[in-house]
Amino acid sequence: MKKCLIVGKPNVGKTLFMLNFAQYLHLETVNIQLIYYNGVIENKSYKITQAKELLSSVSPFKTMCLQVLEADIPMGKGKQRIQVIDSSGLTDGIHMNVEMRRAMAQTLSAIRESDIILHLFDISSLFYDSPDHGISKVDYQLAEFGQSKNGYVILANKIDLIPNKRPIVELQKLFPDHYVIPISAKTGLGFSEVSTFVRRRL
Numbered sequence: 269m270k271k272c273l274i275v276g277k278p279n280v281g282k283t284l285f286m287l288n289f290a291q292y293l294h295l296e297t298v299n300i301q302l303i304y305y306n307g308v309i310e311n312k313s314y315k316i317t318q319a320k321e322l323l324s325s326v327s328p329f330k331t332m333c334l335q336v337l338e339a340d341i342p343m344g345k346g347k348q349r350i351q352v353i354d355s356s357g358l359t360d361g362i363h364m365n366v367e368m369r370r371a372m373a374q375t376l377s378a379i380r381e382s383d384i385i386l387h388l389f390d391i392s393s394l395f396y397d398s399p400d401h402g403i404s405k406v407d408y409q410l411a412e413f414g415q416s417k418n419g420y421v422i423l424a425n426k427i428d429l430i431p432n433k434r435p436i437v438e439l440q441k442l443f444p445d446h447y448v449i450p451i452s453a454k455t456g457l458g459f460s461e462v463s464t465f466v467r468r469r470l
């Protein structure tokens with residue numbers, strides 16, 4: 269089964285995206301497999317609404333393992349089952365907390381093993397005073413890695429929070445070689461484009 273990994277810095281909306289995208293793909297209940305860096309696996313089953321309350325949060329670093337669910341991507345008259353994988357946020361430098369370091373290392377190996385990489389940015393938090401608009405090194409590194417990968421795409425998330433299109437244009441300028449899809453993990457805007465992107469790479 270093809271693997272579709274969601275990556276990005278903490279708090280950009282990875283977990284909310286996974287759950288609302290699963291709902292968009294008609295899942296009402298999600299069976300989530302939690303895979304910890306030490307190999308421990310837990311299986312949980314939630315209603316989507318319940319999962320959103322429990323798993324997506326205003327406090328960063330809520331997700332400390334890989335969270336895997338299976339969903340069907342529509343393909344013409346049929347569909348294809350894929351794994352959608354939510355990961356722990358990546359940050360620059362070496363994190364103080366050893367558990368976090370291990371969770372991030374786990375995310376890095378998942379990047380190598382995945383067929384499709386959805387790289388999320390929080391478009392509402394770009395600032396224009398610095399030349400790189402406050403985008404971190406790890407985001408640039410991921411984008412660079414993405415150049416060698418056909419299934420890599422940037423998702424410019426939280427567009428429901430921006431007053432105009434400028435942040436989207438600026439982000440596209442920073443990553444001219446990549447396809448950027450504006451989305452809102454909260455409202456579902458842009459989900460059909462994401463679904464089309466995924467379908468074309470299966």
Ligand SMILES: Nc1nc2c(ncn2[C@@H]2O[C@H](COP(=O)(O)OP(=O)(O)O)[C@@H](O)[C@H]2O)c(=O)[nH]1
Nearest residue numbers: 279280281282283284324325326426452453454
């Ligand atoms: N307004 C808005 N808030 C969002 C969006 N996506 C995520 N959030 C909020 O951002 C916070 C972090 O989301 P979460 O999914 O936990 O981020 P993660 O750390 O990347 O998994 C939560 O409070 C979400 O409700 C979005 O598209 N629009």
Ligand SMILES: [Mg+2]
Nearest residue numbers: 282283330331
């Ligand atoms: Mg999360």
